[in-house]
Amino acid sequence: MAVYTDVPDDELAAFVAEYDLGAVTAFKGIAEGVENSNFLLRTERGSYILTLYEKRVRAGDLPFFLGLMEHLAARGFACPTPVKGRDGLALRQLCGRPAAIVTFLEGLWPRRILxxxxxxxxxxxxxxxxxxxxxxxxxxxxxxxxxxxxxxxxxxxxxxxxxxxxxxxxxxxxxxxxxxxxxxxxxxxxxxxxxxxxxxxxxxxxxxxxxxxxxxxxxxxxxxxxxxxxxxxxxxxxxxxxxxxxxxxxxxxxxxxxxxxxxxxxxxxxxxxxxxxxxxxxxxxxxxxxxxxxxxxxxxxxxxxxxxxxxxxxxxxxxx
Ligand SMILES: Nc1ncnc2c1ncn2[C@@H]1O[C@H](COP(=O)(O)OP(=O)(O)OP(=O)(O)O)[C@@H](O)[C@H]1O
Ligand SMILES: N[C@@H](CCO)C(=O)O
Structure with a gap:
């Protein structure tokens, strides 16, 4: 599955403490995707996706990607929105990788395309x-x-x-x-x-x-x-x-x-x-x-x- 980086509990807790999200209630790796490490993160405030950006994503491009999601969502397009920490930043480091939390999107991708x-x-x-x-x-x-x-x-x-x-x-x-x-x-x-x-x-x-x-x-x-x-x-x-x-x-x-x-x-x-x-x-x-x-x-x-x-x-x- 696409989890290239393991996140130890103490590092996760310290990372999430930077946000106004309350305590972590569940955390698991997502067995889909090939590019980045993705985790389903549940906290006292709701469900989120935590992504650690891996090999093919250049750190310098992340402000484009995260800013774009914010821009599209603000214009009414349904997509994940980056969550900002108390310092106002959406992008930080976790386990030596650039990392961000985005909002969870409801729905399922179609397994059989009609x-x-x-x-x-x-x-x-x-x-x-x-x-x-x-x-x-x-x-x-x-x-x-x-x-x-x-x-x-x-x-x-x-x-x-x-x-x-x-x-x-x-x-x-x-x-x-x-x-x-x-x-x-x-x-x-x-x-x-x-x-x-x-x-x-x-x-x-x-x-x-x-x-x-x-x-x-x-x-x-x-x-x-x-x-x-x-x-x-x-x-x-x-x-x-x-x-x-x-x-x-x-x-x-x-x-x-x-x-x-x-x-x-x-x-x-x-x-x-x-x-x-x-x-x-x-x-x-x-x-x-x-x-x-x-x-x-x-x-x-x-x-x-x-x-x-x-x-x-x-x-x-x-x-x-
Ligand atoms: N915001 C989100 N809301 C709900 N589920 C999500 C969200 N982001 C990611 N996921 C889940 O994580 C999986 C992998 O995400 P994503 O496609 O972004 O990974 P990736 O590693 O960039 O993969 P790839 O580029 O191969 O598609 C998705 O199929 C979905 O199940
Ligand atoms: N969508 C790509 C993989 C991830 O970007 C493919 O099917 O080859």
Missing amino acids: AVHCAGVGEGMARLHQAGEGFAIRRPNDLSVGGWPRLLAASAERAHEVRPGLAEELATELAWLERHWPQDLPAGVIHADLFPDNVFFRDLELTGVIDFYFACNDAFAYDIAICLNAWCFEADGSFNVTKARLLLTRYEAVRPLSAAEYAALPVLARGSALRFLLTRLYDWLNQPPGAFVKPKDPLEYLSKLRFHQGVRDVGAYGLG
Whole structure:
């Protein structure tokens, strides 16, 4: 499970004493997620999530992530809100890691994705894009096309362990994407990891979004492309056009897309498939001992990538 750092009772008590939360009544590690160590923290005041930020999160980015959650929540978007200590600070240190407490969000992420969930995430994502307007801090997307050569180089030598010829296929794709990557699309704050396990529902209604630790400034349509990959493929690898159409039309009902955004979607979907393939490949080849994290399958994203390579226009995504 994703608990990389154990928190001894005395350190936890001293940490929580910095807040107006009363005494700790329950504390347990959460067996989900792969990036950070997450704990469910119950105190006399209620339920919270304590996160210790691990390897991939840069401490310098935390004011962006925490400030963004605060900004979105203040604009009515349902997401966790950082809890401040008596000193007014949300970010401090625990067990040698940057750490923060955020509010607990009700709901469950969908284990089996229905078309209605795709409609919900389409609308929710558009609202997120609107709510991000006016957020003062900026963070470039270091996991976009400019960051992929470094990611590929980090795995290329051993990629054949996952599939013969994989490094060569990915290098060819990367070169193509570098030539065709769209510029100047409408941009703002995007979530950049809006997978089903980061979107909570209750009675098929979206109740909120978590995990803003890849959020950044980039093209809105890139977030849509990430969601087409994460929400609209079935377990057998087939693409569900009905889900894609619902996701896109419900997005559009809130924030209409330009002709340039439509035209760019197939390229952005290829890029987003490559991005998750590369991070999964790296994690597959570099599993930390003792973290009990089950790495996600990189090849799931090779099959998605190949699907989008065959797409000519948004008709394949149920539009047009
Ligand atoms: N604010 C919250 N309210 C309720 N549950 C939460 C909250 N934040 C996290 N969780 C729980 O913790 C789990 C892991 O959280 P999160 O997705 O942020 O972890 P992560 O390590 O960043 O994972 P990944 O990036 O792989 O999705 C979630 O699936 C959810 O069960
Ligand atoms: N959502 C990512 C993992 C965590 O960011 C993936 O499925 O590869």
